[in-house]
Amino acid sequence: MKKKILALLAVLCISVFALFAFSACGNDNDGGADGETINITWWDLNEHLTGIDSIIASFESQNPGITVTTAGHSNETLHQNLQISAMNDTLPSMWFMWGGALGGRYVQYGVSRDLTSFANANNWNQVFTPASLQLATLHGELAGFPRAMNILAVYYRRDIFEDLGLSHPTTMAEFHTLVETIHAAGITPINTASVPGWHIMRLWEQFLEHYAGAVQHDQLQIFEIPWEGNQAVIDSFATFQRYAQSGFFPDGFISMEAGDLTLLLYPGFSAMQIEGPWFDSSIINDQQDIELYGIFPLPNGGTNRLSAFGEMYMFNDNLTDEELEAAVAFLHYFFEQHNVDTHPNLFGVPIPQIGREGGIPAEQVNVPAIFATGSVNGTFTISDQALPPIVVDALFNVLDYVALGTMTPEEAAAFMQRGIERHQQEG
Numbered sequence: 285m286k287k288k289i290l291a292l293l294a295v296l297c298i299s300v301f302a303l304f305a306f307s308a309c310g311n312d313n314d315g316g317a318d319g320e321t322i323n324i325t326w327w328d329l330n331e332h333l334t335g336i337d338s339i340i341a342s343f344e345s346q347n348p349g350i351t352v353t354t355a356g357h358s359n360e361t362l363h364q365n366l367q368i369s370a371m372n373d374t375l376p377s378m379w380f381m382w383g384g385a386l387g388g389r390y391v392q393y394g395v396s397r398d399l400t401s402f403a404n405a406n407n408w409n410q411v412f413t414p415a416s417l418q419l420a421t422l423h424g425e426l427a428g429f430p431r432a433m434n435i436l437a438v439y440y441r442r443d444i445f446e447d448l449g450l451s452h453p454t455t456m457a458e459f460h461t462l463v464e465t466i467h468a469a470g471i472t473p474i475n476t477a478s479v480p481g482w483h484i485m486r487l488w489e490q491f492l493e494h495y496a497g498a499v500q501h502d503q504l505q506i507f508e509i510p511w512e513g514n515q516a517v518i519d520s521f522a523t524f525q526r527y528a529q530s531g532f533f534p535d536g537f538i539s540m541e542a543g544d545l546t547l548l549l550y551p552g553f554s555a556m557q558i559e560g561p562w563f564d565s566s567i568i569n570d571q572q573d574i575e576l577y578g579i580f581p582l583p584n585g586g587t588n589r590l591s592a593f594g595e596m597y598m599f600n601d602n603l604t605d606e607e608l609e610a611a612v613a614f615l616h617y618f619f620e621q622h623n624v625d626t627h628p629n630l631f632g633v634p635i636p637q638i639g640r641e642g643g644i645p646a647e648q649v650n651v652p653a654i655f656a657t658g659s660v661n662g663t664f665t666i667s668d669q670a671l672p673p674i675v676v677d678a679l680f681n682v683l684d685y686v687a688l689g690t691m692t693p694e695e696a697a698a699f700m701q702r703g704i705e706r707h708q709q710e711g
Contacts, residue, residue, distance in 0.1 A: 322610045323351045325376035327366070330356040332380060335627050343617045350610045360480070370395045375600045378611050381428065383594035384669025385676070388422040390598055397599040397608065398425040406612075416636035419594025428596025429615050432632025434560040435658035436486060436591045436666070437579040439650070444471060444555045445578075452580040456494050459583055463532055466555045473532045475554035477540035478687070481680025482668045484537070486558040487527070487582075488683060489591060489667045491520040494584040498664070505670040507708075512701035513694075521686050521693035528687035538684060546570065558582070561655070564648035565629055579650045581657050590654075592663035595632060674710070678703030 333356045340352045355376070357365060362380070369375045370393050381387040390396040403409070403426050408417065416430035445451070448469055453459040466473040476484045493501050496516035503509045504517065511517050527533065534540060534548055548554040550572055557563075567574050581588045597615060599608060617623075624631050624643065633644045633651060644651050668676045682699050685691035691699065 321349055321351055322607055323353060324378065324607070324611045324614060326352060326354045326378050326611075327357060327362065327376045328354065328380040329362060330358060332356075332630060335630065339618060339623050339627065343614055346617075347610075347613065350614070352614055366390075373602070375602075377603060377607060378429075378597050378599045378615075380431070381596060381598050382669055383419045383422065383428075383596060384665055385672040386669055387420075387427055387596065387598060389673065391423045391425055391427050395601055396427055397601045397603060399428070399599070400426045402608065402612075411637055413636050413638055413641070416594060419592075420596045428598045429612065430636045431595040431597055433636050434562070434593050434595065434632060435654050435663060436558055436560045437650075437654050437657065438556050438582050439559050439563055439577055439579055440556045441549070441552060441554075442576055442578050444552060453583050455583050456585065463527070467530070467532055471552070472534050472548065472554040473556060474527065475545050475549050475557040476533055476537060477542045477545055478538045478680075478684055479541045481676075481683060483542040483545070483558075484533075484683055484687075485667055485679065486591065488520060488524045490558075490582045490584045491523045492516065492667075493586075493589060493664060495519040495523075498586050498589055498662075501664060505665065505667075507704055510701055511704060512698045514697060517697040517700070518693045521682070521696040524683065525686045525689070525693060529689065533687075538687060561648070561651040562632060564650050568647055569629060574647060574649055577650065579653055579657075581661055587661045589662045589664050590658045591666045592658060593666040593669045672707045674707040675700070675703045 333354050336354060340354070344351055363386075366375065366379060366381075367389075370390060373395075375395060381390070387396075391398075399408075403417075408426075412430050413433070416433050417426065419433060420426060420428045420430050444466070448465060450462055450465065453462050463473040474487060476487060478484045492504070496504060496514075500509065500516060504511060504514070528537075534545075534554065545554075545557060546566070549557055550570070564574060564577075567577060581590055599611060603611065619631070619635055619637070621640070621643065624633075624635065628645050633648065634641045634655065635643055664670075667679065671679065678700055682691065682696045685699075686693065686696050
């Protein structure tokens with residue numbers, strides 16, 4: 285734990301110097317007064333900006349006086365640079381962010397724009413789906429322009445299931461048997477990695493949903509009940525530990541990166557991987573046969589709720605009204621259907637806007653099934669968005685410790701409670 289914190293601090297210190305050099309591209313807007321150019325600065329993940337130049341050029345040609353400047357980041361550097369910028373008042377005009385505690389920190393810092401009044405004035409309730417607006421509402425504020433709503437399911441290799449005579453499990457007991465059968469055939473059942481911790485978390489939270497049930501799981505996420513000594517929490521870590529130590533994950537998964545997992549899934553060395561609707565696009569972009577892949581909800585009990593999370597664009601609270609209007613105008617243009625049709629890989633589908641629920645490319649055969657299942661089964665907020673950063677950091681460490689056997693499930697529950705207490709003390 286201490287080593288991870290020291291390493292992060294070192295990276296942050298290095299990033300500060302790079303960020304100061306880039307600060308001129310932060311909130312560098314002229315305000316639009318007296319005919320001056322409004323420059324909208326936009327930070328996003330690298331994969332969201334591939335091929336974006338033509339869309340920006342088209343928007344700028346139609347909107348003289350507004351320019352859009354982008355900066356791409358990896359997942360890790362986006363978080364690091366945004367937090368440094370928040371401390372130094374050098375945030376860009378707008379930035380990509382997830383919901384839950386990740387986006388909520390900027391609301392708590394007081395550096396992001398509360399869009400509630402703007403949205404009411406512009407009838408966003410007639411533009412965006414209710415679910416997407418709910419996911420973008422953090423600490424009582426509408427914190428962002430909804431980008432996507434994601435629901436996770438188990439992607440599986442149809443050919444492996446057919447060869448082994450397997451069908452979709454309907455109970456957790458059947459899922460355990462399925463995993464054991466695949467393992468006995470010499471195939472890695474669950475394709476997951478611990479770097480970063482959010483990928484391996486996806487399986488553990490399914491075990492927690494199973495043992496806790498929907499009501500208690502939700503209570504645990506908002507700390508209405510303690511984690512320490514909670515039998516459902518202990519059982520979830522115990523089952524996760526059994527999976528980790530039984531060879532149900534790839535060899536060396538503790539040091540593997542999530543981005544490398546397809547190297548095992550595509551050749552058929554592993555059978556299942558928990559992913560969201562973006563994975564159809566990834567499979568197709570990697571020139572793999574999408575027909576080899578299907579999805580099913582992990583049978584965690586009750587209605588078999590699926591894990592879900594929202595994505596949005598947040599805005600600098602220092603923006604003038606003209607700058608905010610320009611930034612929002614660009615995003616509306618960005619999400620126009622002709623851009624989605626021309627650059628489908630830039631967007632999460634379906635677009636979370638009313639009347640666009642069916643705009644899913646025909647080749648993305650699993651996406652409709654994921655959203656239909658989520659609509660019927662219901663969802664819970666994915667753990668790394670539901671929990672505050674300090675607690676998420678504790679969880680990622682705990683999962684490694686439990687997997688390696690250096691911490692018992694009971695100790696893991698107590699460790700989580702200490703993380704919750706630190707969060708509550710720091711406010």
